[in-house]
Amino acid sequence: MKNLSRAYNRHMKHVKFIKRVKKWFSTGGERWDGERNFYMNLTLKGKHHTFLKTTGRPCNCDMCTYLKYERKSKGEIKKIIMEGLE
Numbered sequence: 001m002k003n004l005s006r007a008y009n010r011h012m013k014h015v016k017f018i019k020r021v022k023k024w025f026s027t028g029g030e031r032w033d034g035e036r037n038f039y040m041n042l043t044l045k046g047k048h049h050t051f052l053k054t055t056g057r058p059c060n061c062d063m064c065t066y067l068k069y070e071r072k073s074k075g076e077i078k079k080i081i082m083e084g085l086e
Contacts, residue, residue: 018044020052 025040042048052058 017053020055020058021049024049024052024058 021040021043025036025043039048043052046053
């Protein structure tokens with residue numbers, strides 16, 4: 001019996017790579033569409049921007065990062081818990 005999850009993982013890796021490439025080349029209004037499409041096709045073939053294949057988040061811009069949130073420190077959480085016990 002074949003392990004079908006390996007094929008599924010390979011497929012999802014390729015899908016995520018395509019999403020990353022499209023997100024990377026979607027910005028940059030100063031580039032021409034022909035030039036953008038040329039480099040996007042080279043990247044999909046694995047000959048340009050090879051770091052996009054192995055990285056989860058290509059950069060730290062607002063478009064590539066998830067929503068930021070404020071996390072309470074452990075000291076504040078312990079303080080709230082101790083006040084609730086008293």
